Structure formats: structure tokens, C-alpha cells
Amino acid sequence: MTVTSSATSNDLPLLLEQVEVVLVDRLSPSFVRVELGSPALAEFGVDGPLYDQRIKLVFPGTDGVPHVAGVDEAAMAAWFERPAEERGHMRTYTVRDVRGSGADTRLVVDIVLHVGDGPLGPGAAWAEQVSVGDRLVVMAPRRGVPFGGIEFVPGAADRLLLAGDETAVPAIASILADLPVDARGAAYLEVPLSADVQTVRHPVGVTVTWLPRDGAERGVAVTQAVLDHLGAPLDLPEVDEVDPDLWETPTYSSSGEDIDEAVTVVGHDLDGLYAWIAGESRLVTGLRRALVKDLEVDRRQVAFMGYWRLGVAMKS
Numbered sequence: 001m002t003v004t005s006s007a008t009s010n011d012l013p014l015l016l017e018q019v020e021v022v023l024v025d026r027l028s029p030s031f032v033r034v035e036l037g038s039p040a041l042a043e044f045g046v047d048g049p050l051y052d053q054r055i056k057l058v059f060p061g062t063d064g065v066p067h068v069a070g071v072d073e074a075a076m077a078a079w080f081e082r083p084a085e086e087r088g089h090m091r092t093y094t095v096r097d098v099r100g101s102g103a104d105t106r107l108v109v110d111i112v113l114h115v116g117d118g119p120l121g122p123g124a125a126w127a128e129q130v131s132v133g134d135r136l137v138v139m140a141p142r143r144g145v146p147f148g149g150i151e152f153v154p155g156a157a158d159r160l161l162l163a164g165d166e167t168a169v170p171a172i173a174s175i176l177a178d179l180p181v182d183a184r185g186a187a188y189l190e191v192p193l194s195a196d197v198q199t200v201r202h203p204v205g206v207t208v209t210w211l212p213r214d215g216a217e218r219g220v221a222v223t224q225a226v227l228d229h230l231g232a233p234l235d236l237p238e239v240d241e242v243d244p245d246l247w248e249t250p251t252y253s254s255s256g257e258d259i260d261e262a263v264t265v266v267g268h269d270l271d272g273l274y275a276w277i278a279g280e281s282r283l284v285t286g287l288r289r290a291l292v293k294d295l296e297v298d299r300r301q302v303a304f305m306g307y308w309r310l311g312v313a314m315k316s
């Protein structure tokens with residue numbers, strides 16, 4: 001079927017569209033997979049692999065599902081000014097996969113239920129109740145228009161290290177699926193329960209290790225696994241202060257650090273490494289301290305992303 005740009009409901013540079021839940025798959029105790037469809041998604045796309053492409057979902061508030069037809073940037077700005085409970089809460093997720101094509105394009109999103117992490121936030125609460133036919137709003141890249149939101153940029157690295165908790169599982173799984181067949185490295189995924197372990201596609205040269213907590217302290221297993229992988233004779237890093245907005249990549253520093261001032265240790269054992277680490281901010285802060293401060297890995301070889309903070313609702 002040929003779909004023209006008239007399938008989309010506005011002229012914004014990004015896709016801001018109502019989508020419908022066309023499939024719900026309760027993958028495991030901690031993950032709900034949804035497929036989101038709309039003819040407007042025929043316009044979805046990025047230039048190259050999706051890797052860890054992030055998108056925004058707007059969950060219906062007391063006003064219902066936001067109307068996006070015909071909105072412009074001024075209308076969007078006015079929408080943001082309204083109370084999130086009324087206009088709908090916005091949260092960040094990863095495109096785990098894309099299925100179908102044209103008007104039948106569907107975005108696959110895996111939502112963590114955060115069981116036992118505190119009161120359910122709007123994202124987890126929506127996912128817990130979701131059924132086919134529900135609607136929400138997605139903000140996603142329109143093909144051919146720069147959108148950003150891909151942080152996985154390994155450059156010429158010959159060895160990859162991917163590590164994260166359950167919220168980073170969709171991104172790590174998507175990165176693994178998009179890697180070239182000759183990629184080399186290791187991925188460590190900490191999940192709440194043994195029952196949350198998934199089967200993921202990955203190059204043979206990248207080992208994938210699942211680390212179910214099964215009641216153990218959050219972040220310890222993945223931190224220890226990364227330190228062991230790097231052969232680092234370090235104790236688990238102590239973390240007193242956690243920046244809930246931690247985001248340190250080769251091109252952006254939430255703490256305002258000057259990336260050009262990064263420490264470069266010539267002839268470092270970890271030359272050629274590219275590390276991508278995401279998840280709960282305390283675990284990411286600890287690993288950042290170990291890699292950048294203790295092991296002196298060059299800031300340009302690492303991306304540390306606080307995907308969420310235990311006990312703190314994400315900004316809407």
C-alpha cells in the first residue's frame with residue numbers, strides 16, 4: 001500500500017501521533033511488550049540502525065488521549081505548560097524493534113513494570129492494565145529529519161561493553177540485534193527475576209550474560225560483573241550522592257564536565273574499548289566512578305546514562 005505524508009496528522013518535524021495498541025505480550029513478571037500501530041508510522045525512520053533509539057510516550061491523563069491533529073510547536077509548548085495529571089504524563093522508552101512496513105508499521109516497546117520499586121508510576125501503571133485497542137501518543141523520529149536519541153556511537157572501537165538493568169534491556173537487545181556479525185565484546189543485563197531472562201539475537205563474538213537479582217541488592221551483580229570483565233582489582237564503588245539526571249556521553253555532560261579535558265592515558269589496557277552503560281542512576285554513577293575515575297578510561301570511549309532513579313518520578 002502506498003502511503004503519502006497525508007497519513008500523518010500534523011506538519012511537525014518529528015512524528016507526534018496517536019497510536020493504537022495492536023498487540024500486548026506479557027513477556028515475563030517484569031516486562032510487558034506492546035506493539036503500537038498507526039498509518040502515520042509509515043513516516044517513522046532513522047538514517048541507519050536504530051540501536052538505542054529513544055522515543056517518548058504520552059500516557060492518557062484525566063483529559064484522555066491528547067489530540068495531536070494539526071498541532072504546531074506553539075500548541076505543543078502550551079500543552080507542556082498544563083498539569084501532567086490532566087494533559088498526560090510523558091516518559092522515555094526505547095524502540096525495541098520495528099515490525100511491518102508502510103501503513104502497517106508497528107513500534108515494539110518493552111515496558112518495565114517496576115514491581116516492588118515503589119508506587120507505580122504512570123508508565124508502569126498503564127502497562128500493567130494495557131489491552132489491545134488502547135491509545136496513547138508517541139513522539140518519534142520522522143524519516144529524513146534529524147531527531148537525535150541514539151547514544152550508541154562506538155566509532156572505531158574493536159571491543160564493546162554493554163551493561164545495564166531491566167530498563168536498559170530493550171536498548172541493549174536492540175543494539176545487539178543491529179551490530180555487525182563480526183562485532184566483539186560483552187553484554188551484562190541485570191533483571192529482577194530469573195523468569196525475566198530473554199532470548200536475544202547477538203553476534204557470536206559478543207557474550208551475553210543475564211544477571212537476575214532474585215531478591216539481591218539492585219546494581220551489585222552488574223557492577224561486579226563489569227569490574228571482573230575489565231580485570232579491575234576494585235572494590236564495589238561507594239556512591240553517596242546520585243545525580244538523577246546523570247547523562248555523560250562523548251558529546252554531552254550533565255555535570256558540565258569539559259569533554260575535551262578528558263584524561264587520556266597513552267597505551268592504556270582499555271584502548272579500543274567502547275562502553276555503553278545505562279539504568280538506575282546509582283548503578284550508573286558507581287560504574288562511571290570505577291571506569292572514568294579509577295580505571296581512567298577516556299571519557300570519549302564511554303556513555304553513561306541514568307535511565308531512571310529509584311524513588312523519583314521521571315520529569316514529564
Ligand SMILES: Cc1cc2nc3c(=O)[nH]c(=O)nc-3n(C[C@H](O)[C@H](O)[C@H](O)COP(=O)(O)OP(=O)(O)OC[C@H]3O[C@@H](n4cnc5c(N)ncnc54)[C@H](O)[C@@H]3O)c2cc1C
Nearest residue numbers: 093094112117118119121122123124170308311312313314
Ligand atoms: C533513553 C531512555 C530509554 C529508556 N527505555 C526504556 C524502555 O525501553 N523500557 C522501560 O521500561 N524503561 C525505559 N526507560 C526508563 C523509563 O523511562 C523510566 O523507568 C521511567 O521512570 C518509567 O516511568 P514510570 O511512569 O513507570 O515511573 P516514574 O513515575 O518515572 O517513577 C520512577 C520510579 O520512582 C518511583 N517513585 C515515583 N514517585 C515516587 C514517590 N513519590 N515515592 C516513592 N517512589 C516514587 C516509582 O515507584 C518508580 O519506581 C528509559 C529511559 C531513558 C532515559
